Amino acid sequence: MRCLFGRSRREAALREEIDQHLGMMIEENEAAGLSRDDARGAAFREFGGVEQIKEAHRDEWTFAGWEQLRKDFQFALRSLRKNPGFTVATVLILSLGIGANITVFGWMRQLLFDPIPGASDVADLVAVENFADAGDAAGPPLTTSYLDFADYRDHLRMLDVAAMGQGAFAVGGAKDTGRVWCELVSGNFFTLLGVRPAAGRFFSPAEQTDAQNAHPVAVISQDYCRTHFPNAASALEATLWINHEPFSIIGIAPPEFNGTQTPMAFQVWLPLSMYGQVTHTGTWMLRDRGTRNFRLLARLKAGATIAQARSETLALGQFMARRNGEDRGVGATVVPLWQWAFGPSELLLKPMSILMAGCGVLLLIVGANVVNLQLVRALGRQREFGVRLALGSSRWRLARLVLVESLTLALTGSALGLLIAFWLRGALAWLLPAVAMPAMVPAPFSPAVLGFAVLLAVVVAIAAGLTPAWHATRSNLNRTLKHGGRSGGSGASQGMRSVMVMAEMALAVVALAGAGIFLESFRAARAMPTGFSPEGQVLAEFNLATAAYNREQAEAFCQRLAEALEKNPGVTSVSYADTLPLGFRNGNWEEIQIEGYQARPGENMKIFRNLVGPGYFATMRIPFVDGRDFDLKDDARSGAVMIVSQEFVRRFLSQGIALGRRVHGWGRWFTIVGVVGDIKIHRVTENPIPFFYIPIRQEYRPEYGLTFHVRAEAPVDNVIATVRREAAAIDPAIVMFDAQSMSEYIAGSLYGERIAATMLGVLGGVGLLLAAVGLYSVMAYSVAQRTAEIGLRSALGARPVDLLLLVLRQGMRLAGIGLIAGSLIAVGLARLIAGMTETAHPLDPIALLATALLAALLALAAILVPAWRAIRVSPIVALRSE
Amino acid sequence: MSSSPAEKSELLQGTLDMLILKALQREPMHGFGLSARLRTMSLGVFQVEMGSIYPALCRLEARGWVKADWKTSENNRRARFHALTPAGRKQLIEEKSRWDVLSGTINLMLDHPA
Numbered sequence: 001m002r003c004l005f006g007r008s009r010r011e012a013a014l015r016e017e018i019d020q021h022l023g024m025m026i027e028e029n030e031a032a033g034l035s036r037d038d039a040r041g042a043a044f045r046e047f048g049g050v051e052q053i054k055e056a057h058r059d060e061w062t063f064a065g066w067e068q069l070r071k072d073f074q075f076a077l078r079s080l081r082k083n084p085g086f087t088v089a090t091v092l093i094l095s096l097g098i099g100a101n102i103t104v105f106g107w108m109r110q111l112l113f114d115p116i117p118g119a120s121d122v123a124d125l126v127a128v129e130n131f132a133d134a135g136d137a138a139g140p141p142l143t144t145s146y147l148d149f150a151d152y153r154d155h156l157r158m159l160d161v162a163a164m165g166q167g168a169f170a171v172g173g174a175k176d177t178g179r180v181w182c183e184l185v186s187g188n189f190f191t192l193l194g195v196r197p198a199a200g201r202f203f204s205p206a207e208q209t210d211a212q213n214a215h216p217v218a219v220i221s222q223d224y225c226r227t228h229f230p231n232a233a234s235a236l237e238a239t240l241w242i243n244h245e246p247f248s249i250i251g252i253a254p255p256e257f258n259g260t261q262t263p264m265a266f267q268v269w270l271p272l273s274m275y276g277q278v279t280h281t282g283t284w285m286l287r288d289r290g291t292r293n294f295r296l297l298a299r300l301k302a303g304a305t306i307a308q309a310r311s312e313t314l315a316l317g318q319f320m321a322r323r324n325g326e327d328r329g330v331g332a333t334v335v336p337l338w339q340w341a342f343g344p345s346e347l348l349l350k351p352m353s354i355l356m357a358g359c360g361v362l363l364l365i366v367g368a369n370v371v372n373l374q375l376v377r378a379l380g381r382q383r384e385f386g387v388r389l390a391l392g393s394s395r396w397r398l399a400r401l402v403l404v405e406s407l408t409l410a411l412t413g414s415a416l417g418l419l420i421a422f423w424l425r426g427a428l429a430w431l432l433p434a435v436a437m438p439a440m441v442p443a444p445f446s447p448a449v450l451g452f453a454v455l456l457a458v459v460v461a462i463a464a465g466l467t468p469a470w471h472a473t474r475s476n477l478n479r480t481l482k483h484g485g486r487s488g489g490s491g492a493s494q495g496m497r498s499v500m501v502m503a504e505m506a507l508a509v510v511a512l513a514g515a516g517i518f519l520e521s522f523r524a525a526r527a528m529p530t531g532f533s534p535e536g537q538v539l540a541e542f543n544l545a546t547a548a549y550n551r552e553q554a555e556a557f558c559q560r561l562a563e564a565l566e567k568n569p570g571v572t573s574v575s576y577a578d579t580l581p582l583g584f585r586n587g588n589w590e591e592i593q594i595e596g597y598q599a600r601p602g603e604n605m606k607i608f609r610n611l612v613g614p615g616y617f618a619t620m621r622i623p624f625v626d627g628r629d630f631d632l633k634d635d636a637r638s639g640a641v642m643i644v645s646q647e648f649v650r651r652f653l654s655q656g657i658a659l660g661r662r663v664h665g666w667g668r669w670f671t672i673v674g675v676v677g678d679i680k681i682h683r684v685t686e687n688p689i690p691f692f693y694i695p696i697r698q699e700y701r702p703e704y705g706l707t708f709h710v711r712a713e714a715p716v717d718n719v720i721a722t723v724r725r726e727a728a729a730i731d732p733a734i735v736m737f738d739a740q741s742m743s744e745y746i747a748g749s750l751y752g753e754r755i756a757a758t759m760l761g762v763l764g765g766v767g768l769l770l771a772a773v774g775l776y777s778v779m780a781y782s783v784a785q786r787t788a789e790i791g792l793r794s795a796l797g798a799r800p801v802d803l804l805l806l807v808l809r810q811g812m813r814l815a816g817i818g819l820i821a822g823s824l825i826a827v828g829l830a831r832l833i834a835g836m837t838e839t840a841h842p843l844d845p846i847a848l849l850a851t852a853l854l855a856a857l858l859a860l861a862a863i864l865v866p867a868w869r870a871i872r873v874s875p876i877v878a879l880r881s882e
Numbered sequence: 883m884s885s886s887p888a889e890k891s892e893l894l895q896g897t898l899d900m901l902i903l904k905a906l907q908r909e910p911m912h913g914f915g916l917s918a919r920l921r922t923m924s925l926g927v928f929q930v931e932m933g934s935i936y937p938a939l940c941r942l943e944a945r946g947w948v949k950a951d952w953k954t955s956e957n958n959r960r961a962r963f964h965a966l967t968p969a970g971r972k973q974l975i976e977e978k979s980r981w982d983v984l985s986g987t988i989n990l991m992l993d994h995p996a
Binding site: 017021023024025 | 959960
């Protein structure tokens with residue numbers, strides 16, 4: 001750029017210098033007695049061509065490369081314009097490949113480097129994580145209690161720490177109450193992240209204290225403001241009712257800010273100190289070290305490294321584990337945001353990586369395709385190149401022309417790709433489960449994305465232009481001119497194109513087979529036995545805290561709703577529980593002791609559990625192995641009872657019989673009255689884990705979740721309508737959150753696999769289509785080249801079917817080699833992937849065969865068009881064309 | 883190609899740069915003055931085209947042998963004065979000695995008895 005400015009400045013100086021020179025000459029001529037006009041004329045004559053001087057001057061001054069490059073680009077544009085078909089096809093193909101890559105790169109970049117849009121200096125943000133310290137190895141990550149958070153916040157010198165919890169609450173005015181995801185955040189949250197309000201303010205110093213339930217203030221998202229208020233000013237005057245508690249709206253978050261759990265977009269932020277009030281649990285939860293409900297985000301203080309912060313946190317964690325009974329066996333560490341178990345990457349990083357790989361394969365196919373198109377075009381230009389060489393153009397210059405053309409195409413494709421990416425960036429929303437509100441809409445034209453687009457363009461241009469450029473330099477002057485450039489297509493170039501087509505075919509098969517592997521593992525995961533029967537069940541989620549219920553009211557509501565629902569025709573059984581297996585949530589656990597079982601030092605005795613209503617096992621169809629079900633007599637007044645899973649028995653009660661043994665939790669002893677089959681808790685792919693159930697009527701708190709399980713023969717929508725109607729009939733203040741069939745719900749838990757499978761399927765399909773286009777272009781060119789030969793053959797009596805076979809054989813040989821190579825690579829790849837994921841098996845041979853067959857059919861179609869053209873060649877026309 | 887009068891002669895190719903350096907050796911000069919000086923130095927034999935002088939000046943400037951400044955000329959015109967840089971002086975000496983060897987040798991050969 002500077003060079004160009006420099007040039008215009010220098011040219012201006014030169015122009016002035018020449019003007020002055022002319023002026024002096026005119027003066028001299030006038031002094032010699034000429035008239036003014038004659039003096040001028042003489043001066044100009046003597047001086048010569050001003051423009052020529054400037055031109056010569058330019059040659060001296062400008063960096064020759066720039067000037068040349070400009071000319072090359074002009075030439076490339078001209079020659080591309082002359083060939084619109086080729087240009088449009090190439091640019092479209094390129095934009096497809098580059099667009100897909102930019103899109104995924106944008107997502108990936110955001111996940112890794114900008115997981116919290118709106119926060120400033122993200123590089124200094126880290127996460128503090130607890131984990132179950134299993135002695136020698138770190139166990140699963142744990143969330144953190146409020147008191148532990150306060151300790152980290154107050155005692156860590158390397159870190160500023162903030163805490164977040166979340167919940168879907170009933171939010172709105174009197175009428176438009178809806179289920180809204182709220183993030184409960186410690187007072188320092190916004191300051192720590194460095195987010196600035198779009199309107200109003202964030203929490204004041206007074207509102208940042210630990211004093212509980214003292215500051216009913218709320219910050220809303222730009223999106224919520226837009227959909228619920230006429231403008232920001234009226235929102236800032238409004239009162240927001242959250243779970244029937246009034247909150248003043250004090251500020252509006254900037255539009256890009258969605259909270260800390262991308263792809264979830266939170267709509268409302270409340271002080272964490274309001275937790276008790278909003279969940280109607282009083283103040284005990286924030287004063288209980290055992291209530292580990294919160295995630296911790298931290299910012300490294302100036303000069304601190306993550307390693308230092310980690311060792312400091314580790315030491316403090318060890319101290320806390322010794323001092324506090326509830327922290328026994330709990331470790332603490334610091335991890336970068338992308339490794340955060342409760343952060344955004346956890347959900348999306350793996351499917352995104354797979355997608356990125358898929359996009360890479362697509363780009364390879366695109367590259368091969370462009371090489372092909374350019375080679376074909378270069379053949380058509382052999383005569384042109386020959387003439388240029390004859391006129392003294394250097395071979396290097398020809399090669400450069402081809403490269404610059406390639407770069408022009410790639411840059412145009414890249415620009416178009418950016419547009420495609422702009423449209424696609426929200427596409428992730430379609431793939432995410434309905435539970436999460438999609439917020440993965442990366443900034444469209446961030447410098448990094450733009451840079452990546454240009455980089456891709458340059459890499460593709462060089463990679464795809466090198467071979468054609470090399471061929472251009474090898475143009476044989478004599479031969480091409482002698483042959484009139486007709487039957488060009490040296491053996492080497494022909495071979496190159498064949499290799500490209502085979503490579504494309506192979507890559508397309510790999511991409512498709514890859515998609516097949518993930519689809520298969522998705523299907524396999526869905527088909528895995530869960531230990532219960534989700535079919536025919538409808539889930540309806542409530543949160544009784546939203547109606548400010550106490551425990552007795554909650555119990556009464558559950559019982560009345562269950563009875564009312566059971567009276568409906570088509571409903572076979574109804575039950576309820578506080579936890580759903582196989583969801584997004586972590587599940588609930590309790591630290592227990594088991595009579596007669598000596599826990600090893602450091603053994604993790606935090607066992608996952610569920611609080612269930614009567615008839616739960618029948619509704620879920622979890623088989624009983626031994627003992628009895630809970631019934632209505634198991635309530636708060638009767639003896640505490642428990643049902644355990646088979647794995648629980650195997651792990652802890654292998655000696656003697658399980659029934660009648662006692663387990664300690666919640667500060668009292670429960671007696672085991674039954675044993676049931678194992679079910680999958682977190683993922684369908686997990687190994688059995690110990691699990692236990694207790695009657696919801698003996699240990700329920702209204703702040704817990706509540707899900708009704710309704711097994712019915714009626715259509716899902718009818719059942720949902722029935723539940724909503726019956727619940728409203730009991731208490732209109734009750735908000736039913738999600739309602740869906742349990743099969744759908746479980747499918748949601750597999751969305752990682754689903755994203756990978758869907759997107760790879762799309763990429764593979766596009767890749768295959770591109771490979772077919774490549775095959776078509778090569779075959780079409782080859783047929784055109786062989787027009788004379790084909791004409792001759794048919795003149796000599798070859799039947800159309802012979803000609804058809806001739807062309808088909810040539811094309812299918814290329815396709816076939818590509819297919820076989822691709823299949824072999826796919827098999828190898830499948831082995832690799834099988835080692836990485838839990839459910840993927842080595843490639844299903846039938847799936848591979850189907851993929852190959854599909855590819856072969858498409859290849860056949862791509863060849864048939866030129867082949868058809870070949871047999872319709874009239875011998876007269878063909879022979880005359882030579 | 884050239885319609886210049888018979889008594890005028892074309893410059894030997896490649897010598898213009900050296901001659902410009904020589905012409906600038908005494909004092910900085912503007913383009914007009916330079917063309918006049920080249921003419922007088924050659925006693926009017928060499929006709930130097932403007933179309934050669936300016937590109938040559940640019941070339942010398944680009945190589946750092948000459949640098950130019952806007953000044954006011956003897957008759958109150960704004961003009962660009964070209965001056966030799968130290969590198970330019972060195973270059974002149976080098977070219978001069980190379981020319982001496984070359985021309986001396988050529989003269990020697992031409993004067994060689996046949």
